[in-house]
Amino acid sequence: MEFDLSLIASSFPLLLRGAGLTLEITALSVGIGLLLGLLLSLLQLSKSPLLSIPAKVYVDFIRGTPLLIQIFIIYFALPNIVGHRIDPYVAAVAACSLNSGAYIAEIFRGGIQSISLGQYRAGLSLGMTNTQTMRYIILPQAFKRIIPPMGNEFIAMLKDSSLVSVIGFEELTRSGQLIIAETYGTLEIWTCVAILYLVMTLTISRFISWLEKRFRKSDDR
Template sequence: MNLDFSQIVPYIPFMLEGVWVTLQFVIIAIIFGFILGSLISLVKISRFTLLKWLADFYTSIFRGTPLILQLLLIYYAVPQLTGYDISPFLSAILTFGLNSSAYVSEIIRAGIQAVDKGQREAAEALGIPYRPMMIKIILPQAMKNILPALMNEFITLTKESALVSVISYLDLMRRAQVVSSDIYRSFEPLIFVGLLYYAMVMVLTLIGKYVERRMRASD
């Protein structure tokens, strides 16, 4: 087999640096997507028909089109339409955050609606306002049920982050391509970067399982 991993040794620090570069925008996008998705989910279960329709339309757009198309539209369309030269980093955050919020909103909505209706009725009977009821009673119960689905969404987001290489953002995948063009070998840098992605996903999986156990133990 024509393999020579020794050729990528000088490039290992360069590729390892891509882990933090990738995690930077992924973490921000996850936080942004979670906050926005939570707000959208509350709109979806509200009594305002127009807002519910807009929230559903927003979700259908981001769930019904390819992520790479959304990324390219934001990266290329924003400068064309507004004259603002958006950076690859900001494009990545916006695209992945907006896309994730659409999925997160559906996950949280389903979790809220899965909570026993008697909980809400009891809170309303006690005169508890809507906002404290959602924050202190409904959402904590919903979070316990939807945590695995949320972690799965965050893991998917981490893996799909490789798409930002198409807009020349120096993430892990882009760095593997740079090394490949330097040494004229693709397999070795791609395998190395693949192992780094796998390690990140495994860490996220372990964190998710740990948090899930803690939440169950607190019941």
């Protein structure tokens, strides 16, 4: 069996487009998940059970169920409730965002709890409110500490986004499936898809490492 490079060359533009959509979905999902995760982490740390318990239940449910099932619920089950079909792009972003938000909530919670309680008390002693102390003292330090796990979450979501191929959204994995259905070039196409995923994850990993070092240098000044 020969490895057909010409097949890769002819299919590469379509695969590259799929890779672009994979990055787009990942960036949108993690971006929305960042806001959702911050809110959920603050709710979990709240002293009010009415706020903390629902947030914890949500996080536990999302983290305890497969992303694939969450995609199925949003794309196949939710239309029965709302009464109309949900676009695959919207379903993909929604499912990945809700999933990412739960994991990012735990990252934020860990980052906030890693800050010394003395810092919080110092803010209050300066006359700051709880909100001001969290905003100006705790969160800026927590953000720096969560850079590595946030990078890991971005990479994990990049790879997990391949699951949205099951609802027909043409990201990288789905693009590969469609090309193989026409050309039967299984080895060539899946090899190319794997390399594209590898390039994206390594690039993001290097960027996160650079970002982490830059923040570390700024702290040393």
